[in-house]
Amino acid sequence: MTPMTPMTPVTTPTPTLTLFDFPATTGLDRWESFSPFVLEVSRAMRLAKVPFATTQVNMMKLKDINPLGQLPAAAFGEEKVAGSTRILERLEALVPGSMTGGLDARGVAEAWLWKEFADTSLYPYVLTTRWVDDRGWPVPRDHFFAALPAPLRAFVPGMVRRSMKKKLIERDFTRAGIDACYARMGRVLDFLDARAPDEGFWVGPRATVGDLGLFAHLHSLRLPLIPWQAEEVARRKRLTRYLDRVDAATPLVST
Numbered sequence: 517m518t519p520m521t522p523m524t525p526v527t528t529p530t531p532t533l534t535l536f537d538f539p540a541t542t543g544l545d546r547w548e549s550f551s552p553f554v555l556e557v558s559r560a561m562r563l564a565k566v567p568f569a570t571t572q573v574n575m576m577k578l579k580d581i582n583p584l585g586q587l588p589a590a591a592f593g594e595e596k597v598a599g600s601t602r603i604l605e606r607l608e609a610l611v612p613g614s615m616t617g618g619l620d621a622r623g624v625a626e627a628w629l630w631k632e633f634a635d636t637s638l639y640p641y642v643l644t645t646r647w648v649d650d651r652g653w654p655v656p657r658d659h660f661f662a663a664l665p666a667p668l669r670a671f672v673p674g675m676v677r678r679s680m681k682k683k684l685i686e687r688d689f690t691r692a693g694i695d696a697c698y699a700r701m702g703r704v705l706d707f708l709d710a711r712a713p714d715e716g717f718w719v720g721p722r723a724t725v726g727d728l729g730l731f732a733h734l735h736s737l738r739l740p741l742i743p744w745q746a747e748e749v750a751r752r753k754r755l756t757r758y759l760d761r762v763d764a765a766t767p768l769v770s771t
């Protein structure tokens with residue numbers, strides 16, 4: 517009789533994860549990126565409890581990482597994935613249930629729809645507060661262009677600001693002016709405040725992609741460097757308590 521050989525468990529090795537971010541940092545622990553989309557992915561990796569490293573991209577080589585010239589992008593070992601949705605899907609495949617909180621098909625669909633809502637309907641407000649509003653403009657002006665040589669720094673920020681203003685008009689966020697835009701944002705914040713759950717998360721008891729999207733953009737509006745804007749969110753108490761819960765549920769994972 518041949519002796520039985522002990523079974524060796526078959527495990528799929530977890531790839532080394534790297535999150536690419538812009539060179540500018542806020543210097544604030546709870547705002548690990550100026551970019552809401554990078555923040556969203558960083559919190560997703562934390563929610564999935566996968567250790568990851570963050571690396572700042574050389575802006576001249578951004579298109580080597582993502583031909584669309586946008587962040588976030590992430591490396592799962594050798595595999596590069598660009599775009600927040602694709603990265604969150606990849607995380608769900610890596611750690612099943614981590615992005616969808618054990619919900620049924622209907623709940624999962626709702627969670628993704630809230631992420632979609634946040635990315636398309638809240639992000640432009642973050643852009644408006646930073647690029648259009650004179651009170652927020654010092655944030656991009658002083659932080660985003662610091663690496664540029666001085667002669668370029670004299671005119672590039674103004675050029676980018678003009679282009680951002682144009683895009684926000686085209687996206688129909690500031691077409692009627694900044695006051696009308698803020699009135700609309702106030703209504704949206706009021707509705708979200710009324711809809712915010714008293715406990716648990718947006719769609720269920722566990723955090724999902726819906727929370728990641730909502731948190732990323734609303735938490736970016738809470739950036740302390742634009743106190744007026746942060747106060748607009750802070751006034752909505754239920755929403756604020758909810759955001760604090762998402763913040764607490766996505767603590768930093770050490771590498």
Ligand SMILES: N[C@@H](CCC(=O)N[C@@H](CS)C(=O)NCC(=O)O)C(=O)O
Pocket residue numbers: 551552553554585586587588598599600601635
């Ligand atoms: N649909 C993209 C949007 C990402 C996005 O807009 N990223 C911004 C930074 S927050 C960016 O890279 N902007 C530069 C550009 O669009 O040229 C996603 O979900 O990842």
